[in-house]
Each structure stands twice: as C-alpha cells, then as structure tokens.
Amino acid sequence: xxxxxxxxxxxxxxxxxxxxxxxxxxxxxxxxxxxxxxxxxxxxxxxxxxxxxxxxxxxxxxxxxxxxxxxxxxxxxxxxxxxxxxxxxxxxxxxxxxxxxxxxxxxxxxxxxxxxxxxxxxxxxxxxxxxxxxxxxxxxxxxxxxxxxxxxxxxxxxxxxxxxxxxxxxxxxxxxxxxxxxxxxxxxxxxxxxxxxxxxxxxxxxxxxxxxxxxxxxxxxxxxxxxxxxxxxxxxxxxxxxxxxxxxxxxxxxxxxxxxxxxxxxxxxxxxxxxxxxxxxxxxxxxxxxxxxxxxxxxxxxxxxxxxxxxxxxxxxxxxxxxxxxxxxxxxxxxxxxxxxxxxxxxxxxxxxxxxxxxxxxxxxxxxxxxxxxxxxxxxxxxxxxxxxxxxxxxxxxxxxxxxxxxxxxxxxxxxxxxxxxxxxxxxxxxxxxxxxxxxxxxxxxxxxxxxxxxxxxxxxxxxxxxxxxxxxxxxxxxxxxxxxxxxxxxxxxxxxxxxxxxxxxxxxxxxxxxxxxxxxxxxxxxxxxxxxxxxxxxxxxxxxxxxxxxxxxxxxxxxxxxxxxxxxxxxxxxxxxxxxxxxxxxxxxxxxxxxxxxxxxxxxxxxxxxxxxxxxxxxxxxxxxxxxxxxxxxxxxxxxxxxxxxxxxxxxxxxxxxxxxxxxxxxxxxxxxxxxxxxxxxxxxxxxxxxxxxxxxxxxxxxxxxxxxxxxxxxxxx
Amino acid sequence: xxxxxxxxxxxxxxxxxxxxxxxxxxxxxxxxxxxxxxxxxxxxxxxxxxxxxxxxxxxxxxxxxxxxxxxxxxxxxxxxxxxxxxxxxxxxxxxxxxxxxxxxxxxxxxxxxxxxxxxxxxxxxxxxxxxxxxxxxxxxxxxxxxxxxxxxxxxxxxxxxxxxxxxxxxxxxxxxxxxxxxxxxxxxxxxxxxxxxxxxxxxxxxxxxxxxxxxxxxxxxxxxxxxxx
Numbered sequence: 001x002x003x004x005x006x007x008x009x010x011x012x013x014x015x016x017x018x019x020x021x022x023x024x025x026x027x028x029x030x031x032x033x034x035x036x037x038x039x040x041x042x043x044x045x046x047x048x049x050x051x052x053x054x055x056x057x058x059x060x061x062x063x064x065x066x067x068x069x070x071x072x073x074x075x076x077x078x079x080x081x082x083x084x085x086x087x088x089x090x091x092x093x094x095x096x097x098x099x100x101x102x103x104x105x106x107x108x109x110x111x112x113x114x115x116x117x118x119x120x121x122x123x124x125x126x127x128x129x130x131x132x133x134x135x136x137x138x139x140x141x142x143x144x145x146x147x148x149x150x151x152x153x154x155x156x157x158x159x160x161x162x163x164x165x166x167x168x169x170x171x172x173x174x175x176x177x178x179x180x181x182x183x184x185x186x187x188x189x190x191x192x193x194x195x196x197x198x199x200x201x202x203x204x205x206x207x208x209x210x211x212x213x214x215x216x217x218x219x220x221x222x223x224x225x226x227x228x229x230x231x232x233x234x235x236x237x238x239x240x241x242x243x244x245x246x247x248x249x250x251x252x253x254x255x256x257x258x259x260x261x262x263x264x265x266x267x268x269x270x271x272x273x274x275x276x277x278x279x280x281x282x283x284x285x286x287x288x289x290x291x292x293x294x295x296x297x298x299x300x301x302x303x304x305x306x307x308x309x310x311x312x313x314x315x316x317x318x319x320x321x322x323x324x325x326x327x328x329x330x331x332x333x334x335x336x337x338x339x340x341x342x343x344x345x346x347x348x349x350x351x352x353x354x355x356x357x358x359x360x361x362x363x364x365x366x367x368x369x370x371x372x373x374x375x376x377x378x379x380x381x382x383x384x385x386x387x388x389x390x391x392x393x394x395x396x397x398x399x400x401x402x403x404x405x406x407x408x409x410x411x412x413x414x415x416x417x418x419x420x421x422x423x424x425x426x427x428x429x430x431x432x433x434x435x436x437x438x439x440x441x442x443x444x445x446x447x448x449x450x451x452x453x454x455x456x457x458x459x460x461x462x463x464x465x466x467x468x469x470x471x472x473x474x475x476x477x478x479x480x481x482x483x484x485x486x487x488x489x490x491x492x493x494x495x496x497x498x499x500x501x502x503x504x505x506x507x508x509x510x511x512x513x514x515x516x517x518x519x520x521x522x523x524x525x526x527x528x529x530x531x532x533x534x535x536x537x538x539x540x541x542x543x544x545x546x547x548x549x550x551x552x553x554x555x556x557x558x559x560x561x562x563x564x565x566x567x568x569x570x571x572x573x574x575x576x577x578x579x580x581x582x583x584x585x586x587x588x589x590x591x592x593x594x595x596x597x598x599x600x601x602x603x604x605x606x607x608x609x610x611x612x613x614x615x616x617x618x619x620x621x622x623x624x625x626x627x628x629x630x631x632x633x634x635x636x637x638x639x640x641x642x643x644x645x646x647x648x649x650x651x652x653x654x655x656x657x658x659x660x661x662x663x664x665x666x667x668x669x670x671x672x673x674x675x676x677x678x679x680x681x682x683x684x685x686x687x688x689x690x691x692x693x694x695x696x697x698x699x700x701x702x703x704x705x706x707x708x709x710x711x712x713x714x715x716x717x718x719x
Numbered sequence: 720x721x722x723x724x725x726x727x728x729x730x731x732x733x734x735x736x737x738x739x740x741x742x743x744x745x746x747x748x749x750x751x752x753x754x755x756x757x758x759x760x761x762x763x764x765x766x767x768x769x770x771x772x773x774x775x776x777x778x779x780x781x782x783x784x785x786x787x788x789x790x791x792x793x794x795x796x797x798x799x800x801x802x803x804x805x806x807x808x809x810x811x812x813x814x815x816x817x818x819x820x821x822x823x824x825x826x827x828x829x830x831x832x833x834x835x836x837x838x839x840x841x842x843x844x845x846x847x848x849x850x851x852x853x854x855x856x857x858x859x860x861x862x863x864x865x866x867x868x869x870x871x872x873x874x875x876x877x878x879x880x881x882x883x884x885x886x887x888x889x890x891x892x893x894x895x896x897x898x899x900x901x902x903x904x905x906x907x908x909x910x911x912x913x914x915x916x917x918x919x920x921x922x923x924x925x926x927x928x929x930x931x932x933x934x935x936x937x938x939x940x941x942x943x944x945x946x947x948x
Contacts (some may be wrong), residue, residue: 001818029933032921037758051908052852058937200876613849717901
C-alpha cells in the first residue's frame with residue numbers, strides 16, 4: 001500500500017461539471033485520484049477522465065523546455081514540426097525575448113489589427129484574464145477569442161439577446177427538482193458524465209420525466225420517457241412546433257408572459273406555420289410525439305431544458321437556442337429552483353474564460369468593448385491614458401485564421417488550444433496557419449497547431465499550478481498545484497507576466513502592472529471591475545467554491561438566476577424562420593455527418609491521446625446505421641472511407657442503431673482520421689459558430705491497409 | 720418527529736427515521752463499520768456493526784435497523800464484542816487484509832487473533848489485470864458489495880459487475896467472465912473509490928507497489944497504440 005506524501009484537493013481539468021479531485025502524490029508523481037463523497041458538485045463520483053486521465057502530466061512526449069524552430073519559418077511556407085530534432089532548446093530568456101521582439105516588431109509595423117490571440121478554456125481564470133489583458137493593454141486589439149466560439153457561441157448570443165446573460169440559469173444538481181426535463185443536442189452520458197448520473201437519479205429516484213431530443217439514440221434514451229429522433233439541424237421546426245402546440249392548446253403561462261416578457265404577439269404570429277405536421281415533414285419526428293412532448297413540458301410544475309452542441313454548432317445555432325428559450329418564456333419554467341435554461345458548457349473553464357473577457361466583443365464581465373464607459377473602467381485599472389483601448393470589435397476564432405494573410409493577422413499567440421483539430425474544414429485551416437508570419441505556442445505537448453509554431457513555451461498542466469476554474473453552473477472553484485512544474489515548464493500566468501514586462505519595455509509604455517506575487521492578486525484585480533466576482537476570494541471559495549454572481553464579500557452566491565427579472569429587463573421573444581443546414585444530403589453525398597465526442601477523449605486530444613485513456617479508446621470510429629451499412633457493403637469493424645466536398649478520412653465502422661438512417665457520426669479527437677477535415681466551415685451569421693453538426697458526406701468500404709493505424713483496435717462492451 | 724431511546728445507558732434523542740448507526744454517530748458513540756459506506760445503500764452484509772437490542776433474540780445490524788422509541792441498545796456488550804471479534808477473525812482467516820488498514824486497526828482494538836482458524840480455506844485468486852485503469856485482486860475482497868452498488872443504482876447505472884457463484888465460492892465478477900473492457904464498464908472507477916480493502920486498485924498505484932518507477936510507468940502508456948504522425 002502506497003502512503004502518499006500529500007493529497008492535493010483541486011478541480012478536474014476536463015469537462016465543465018467541475019468535479020473535486022484529490023490528487024494522491026508520491027515523489028512528485030500522482031499515482032491515484034479520489035474524490036470526497038461530500039464534494040459539492042460530484043458527491044464523490046468521477047468519470048474515466050477525471051479518475052484516471054491525469055497521466056498525460058508525466059507522458060515522455062510532454063515538452064518541458066522552451067524551444068525555437070531550427071528552420072526559420074516564412075509566411076506561406078510554414079510547416080509542421082512534431083519531432084524534437086526540428087527544434088532548438090533555448091533558455092526562457094532567449095525564448096521570451098524572441099517572442100517579445102517579434103510581436104513588437106509586427107505590432108509596430110502593421111498595428112493592432114495584425115495581432116491576435118487564442119486564450120484557453122482549459123487554463124485558469126487568472127491565466128485567461130492576463131492573456132486578454134496583455135493583448136488589449138499592450139497591443140490595443142480585441143482580436144481575442146477561444147474555443148467558446150466553436151462550442152456554445154450560438155447559445156451565448158441567443159441568451160444575450162433574449163435574457164441578457166449567457167450562463168446556465170440554474171445549477172445542474174437541481175435536475176432532481178425537475179418534474180420534466182428536456183435534454184437536447186447533448187450526449188450527456190459521455191460529455192458531462194456526472195451530470196448524466198444526476199439526470200438518471202432524477203428519473204429513477206425522484207420521479208422526473210426526461211424527454212431526449214437528439215438524432216442519435218444516446219444512452220440517456222434508456223432512461224427517457226420520450227425520444228424524439230430529429231434529423232440534424234432541424235431543431236427550430238421541432239421546438240417551434242412544441243411552442244405552437246403550447247400556444248394553440250392554451251398551455252401558456254399568461255401571467256409570466258405578461259409580466260416578464262416582450263414581443264409575444266409578433267412571436268405567436270410567426271408560430272402559425274410551425275404546425276407539428278410541418279415539423280414532422282422536415283425533422284422526421286412524428287407530429288403526435290411533438291404534441292405529447294410539448295404537453296409534458298408545459299404542464300409540468302417544474303421543467304427545465306439542458307442542451308449541448310447539437311443546438312449551437314449549426315449555421316443557425318443562435319436560432320436553435322432561441323427556439324428553446326421561447327419554450328421557457330411561454331411556460332414560465334425559468335427563474336425558480338428546478339427550472340431553467342441550461343446550456344451545458346463543455347470545457348472545465350469555458351465559462352470562466354468567457355467571464356474573463358477572452359472574447360472579441362467583451363471585456364471581463366461581459367462588458368461590451370464598443371462602449372466607452374466600459375473602456376474607461378479598464379483603462380483606469382490597467383494604467384492606460386484615456387482613449388487608449390480599442391473600441392473596435394475583434395475577430396472571432398474562425399475569423400482570426402481566415403484573416404491570416406498579408407494585410408490581415410500576421411502574428412498569432414495560441415495558449416493551449418488546438419485549432420488544427422478543432423476548426424471546421426481543416427484543409428483550409430492548414431492553409432491559413434501556414435500564412436502566419438509569426439506563431440507562438442504555449443502548451444504542454446507539440447500538438448497539430450503548436451507544430452506550426454516558431455517558438456514553443458512549455459506551460460504547466462492543471463496539476464502544477466494554482467488558480468480558479470468556473471464550472472458550467474457558475475461555481476468558481478480552486479485549482480491547486482500538486483507538485484512543482486516538471487522540467488523548466490512554468491505556470492501560464494507567470495509566462496504571461498514575464499513576457500508582458502519584456503513587451504512593455506520594448507514599447508516604452510507605462511506599466512499595466514504584471515508584478516503579481518500570486519494568482520489571487522490577479523483574480524482580485526479582475527474582480528475589482530467585474531461585479532459578478534466581486535465577493536470572491538481564495539479563502540471564501542476554499543472548500544466548496546461560490547456560485548457567481550457574488551456581488552460582495554458577505555454574499556453567498558446565486559444558484560438560481562432571474563428570480564425577479566432578466567438582466568435585460570423583460571425576456572424577449574424572437575420570431576424565427578426555418579433555415580435548413582447549409583449542406584443537405586444529395587445524390588453525390590447522401591449522408592449527413594454529425595460530429596461530437598466520446599467519453600474517453602477530450603477535444604483535440606492533446607491531453608487524452610497522450611494518456612492511458614488512449615489505450616481504452618485508441619481509434620476513431622464512424623457510426624453507421626445497419627440499414628445503411630448493408631446497402632453500402634460496410635461491416636462492423638470494417639474500414640470505411642468517408643468523404644465530403646472538403647476532405648476525406650479512413651477509419652473503422654461501428655454498425656449500430658445508435659445513429660439514425662442517413663446519419664453518420666464521427667468523434668473529432670483523432671488526428672489520423674480528423675472529423676474536421678470533413679466538416680463545413682459555414683458560420684452562424686450572428687454567433688460566428690461553424691456548422692460542425694451537419695454536413696453531407698459519402699461512405700465507401702476501404703481496405704484494412706488504408707487505415708492510418710490498423711493495429712489500434714479495442715473492442716468495448718460499453719454503450 | 721424525534722424519538723427517545725437508551726444507548727449504552729444514555730438517553731438520546733434522534734429523528735424517527737434514523738438508523739441505530741446514525742443515532743450512535745450523532746451522539747458520539749462509536750459503532751465500527753466495514754461494508755457500510757455513506758454513498759451506498761446499507762445492506763448489513765458484514766455484520767461488524769451489530770449491537771444488542773433489549774428484547775431482540777439476535778444481534779441487530781445498526782446500519783439498517785431503525786431506532787425506535789424506548790429502545791434499549793448496548794453497542795459494546797460482551798456479546799457484541801465477541802461477535803465482532805469472531806467476524807474479524809473469520810475475515811482474517813479467509814482473505815488478505817494487508818491493504819485494509821481500518822480493518823487491521825479494528826482487529827487490534829478487539830484483540831482479534833488472525834490465526835484463530837488455522838485450517839480455514841483461504842479465498843485466493845490471481846490478480847486480474849485486463850484494462851488500462853485498474854486491477855482486481857479478489858484475494859483481498861471481503862464481499863462488502865459496495866462496488867456492485869455504485870456500479871448499479873447507487874451511482875453509475877452501468878451494471879457491469881455482480882456477485883458470481885454461490886455460498887463460500889461467491890466472488891465479485893462480470894457476466895460470462897468477460898474482461899472488463901468487454902463488459903458495459905465505462906471505467907469510471909466508482910468501484911475503486913469505495914473499495915475498503917485494496918481489492919480494486921488504480922493500476923498506477925499497483926505498478927508502483929510492484930516496484931516500477933514513475934518514469935517506467937509513464938513510458939508504458941506510450942508503448943501501445945502509438946499514433947501515426
């Protein structure tokens with residue numbers, strides 16, 4: 001039996017649930033993870049990633065020394081270097097001076113519009129606050145974004161338009177107070193495993209009824225009262241038809257509509273066309289099921305909606321989310337415990353990174369950058385002369401890369417993200433990446449994006465730094481270092497401060513202040529302006545965190561939002577039209593591809609594919625319905641080529657009724673068969689989120705020899 | 720509503736739904752437990768928590784028996800102590816308790832003699848190492864059922880493991896003796912988290928115990944299933 005040197009309590013670095021982890025450490029090596037049974041979010045339960053997926057910290061391929069590319073890279077000819085032999089180990093001084101010299105050179109030559117940065121939803125609030133501060137204060141640009149754009153941007157914009165706030169309205173643990181709840185576009189079992197346990201508890205132990213609306217027969221369907229298998233991208237007609245039924249059958253909450261909303265009349269006129277029969281024709285969901293679901297939801301005492309990327313990752317993602325918001329407005333299932341509009345946030349700290357202003361339109365606290373009053377507040381905090389900060393809205397994640405050309409973005413700084421896996425239409429992304437004049441990667445591994453960089457700054461993973469994460473239901477929790485950084489790696493916040501000082505001295509400007517002695521000082525600086533975090537200190541969140549808004553030091557947090565009013569005043573209905581996905585199936589490409597994640601892996605795979613998790617799930621699989629498989633001569637486990645108008649991948653098939661006829665599914669974690677080579681880079685016009693959830697593809701049987709890694713195969717019995 | 724009862728000669732007052740174990744713990748009276756876990760449904764399997772209730776013929780497991788008005792309970796009577804000691808001695812005679820420090824402490828406390836039943840048939844089995852995350856050593860299993868419960872309705876709703884066999888041959892197993900990856904197991908490790916005896920162990924911890932260094936262990940996860948550049 002191993003006796004730990006110490007046990008460090010921290011927060012899980014994977015999904016947005018925010019489980020408490022206890023890292024058992026012996027000789028600076030985490031050999032076991034447990035979770036206390038009184039933990040506020042997960043009650044001692046963990047998933048495979050949280051309990052076992054920490055070994056990437058010690059993976060031999062982790063980079064722990066600063067490095068500069070041996071061959072000088074040029075815009076247009078930039079290449080990927082995965083092998084360490086293509087890099088030169090340098091000192092931190094040399095690496096950071098090199099970065100400062102190049103960033104300042106490009107900034108002084110081409111100005112603010114040439115500069116851009118990807119913040120990181122995996123990093124802490126403190127890391128993200130500092131990186132956006134560096135780009136806003138020193139390079140005077142709002143070209144700052146992170147993967148929230150590729151994730152819930154549609155939900156964020158819709159919620160901002162309709163209620164004026166973009167986080168979950170209620171906590172996930174309130175699911176046991178629901179009488180009825182809708183889960184849509186979320187494979188919760190695999191993507192928010194601990195919330196799915198609470199959902200199952202709600203059904204099995206608390207009598208709740210679950211309605212699953214999803215093109216895939218996800219595991220939650222086993223526990224559901226109803227499953228509405230809609231075609232990908234037909235959310236608006238299905239949920240608008242539910243609204244239609246609620247209005248026509250007079251199941252609306254008149255009092256709520258009168259007192260708390262606006263635009264109702266115009267909205268119900270727009271609903272006329274959304275009959276259940278019309279929705280059935282488009283979505284394939286039987287009209288009678290739509291009626292039944294609408295009645296269940298509307299007649300419940302307490303009902304809530306939980307949703308994921310299946311709503312937002314569409315070229316009409318904003319409209320899809322609005323269609324859900326309308327259901328809550330019509331019925332008044334919002335503003336009380338056990339109700340709500342709950343977008344399940346993906347990353348451990350995507351909520352926090354967004355709160356920290358790692359976005360092109362907002363300072364920390366969702367303060368618009370084009371409002372001079374907001375600008376003045378941050379100018380004061382950052383010691384900048386009046387009018388110094390930019391009022392110009394920045395570019396979003398996808399736009400930053402499409403603007404990587406002469407006269408556009410010249411220098412990009414990537415902290416922890418992997419756009420070469422997570423962007424749609426990766427062949428295009430590759431071209432854009434190669435066009436950059438200067439690229440900095442701050443990461444723990446050389447991933448597909450970092451391989452393009454000029455300089456690699458070795459950061460520390462969650463287990464080697466202090467800070468905070470804000471989880472999906474707005475709980476701000478501590479992250480604590482379990483042991484010192486490996487090799488010469490440094491916590492992100494320290495790298496940023498060191499670099500910012502070097503940039504400032506080259507620019508010869510007054511200091512915006514970078515001399516923090518600990519991360520809490522960073523959080524407090526941010527909280528001095530961002531009222532949601534005003535009452536948060538490390539001491540106050542030490543044990544169980546606090547759910548923001550926490551407006552002052554005596555405040556105990558706000559689990560349920562909108563009890564009295566919405567941040568924008570009244571909730572606003574938005575009349576909607578049905579807009580099909582950009583690329584529908586046709587004779588040439590007869591299948592709709594939808595993408596997502598699997599339980600064992602995380603996004604671009606930088607962490608999980610360098611972990612024993614990869615042994616449990618070593619390869620990409622395409623899910624195809626048995627009826628389709630038969631027609632196309634595809635057998636379970638057999639190699640398949642999947643092709644879209646943009647790219648092609650070869651991978652094994654899983655023949656399963658989990659997917660519907662005409663729909664195939666590929667997870668996007670696997671570089672050797674990257675689903676995003678196929679996806680469509682069409683964007684939602686408002687949220688700028690790409691259409692990851694639907695594009696047209698064709699499938700063909702392939703040969704074993706064509707597989708990128710034929711020996712990687714593990715047969716699993718799990719769902 | 721609260722009720723009053725006598726425990727070890729002391730009058731205590733508890734909620735009417737409380738078990739005797741809860742009643743004792745609320746009032747600072749120590750009743751030992753092994754199979755009981757705050758996160759699982761109590762089943763009174765190990766019987767270490769038995770107490771003597773006046774008027775009851777046999778000893779009562781405190782983890783499931785509800786407190787009742789005017790009940791008179793002895794938590795450390797001679798009969799109780801003898802029963803607990805015997806339970807511990809029987810456990811020690813049939814299984815490997817080396818990874819169960821709490822049980823070993825209990826044995827000291829109750830003066831249990833590990834060699835009292837020298838002819839007992841020990842449950843011994845090979846370490847099952849069939850997945851990347853955890854190993855199973857059922858020589859160390861005392862059949863508390865916690866792993867089965869958290870795999871089922873007490874947490875995970877996955878139902879990958881259950882009791883296998885009958886009587887003395889009972890073990891925790893998978894259906895049709897499948898390997899863990901072939902079952903419905905999602906490798907969440909809730910079972911590892913509640914195992915009181917080290918029968919279920921994180922593989923990395925196991926490898927450290929086997930004498931491997933952290934560096935050797937870290938190279939392992941790289942070895943198989945290498946990705947193509």
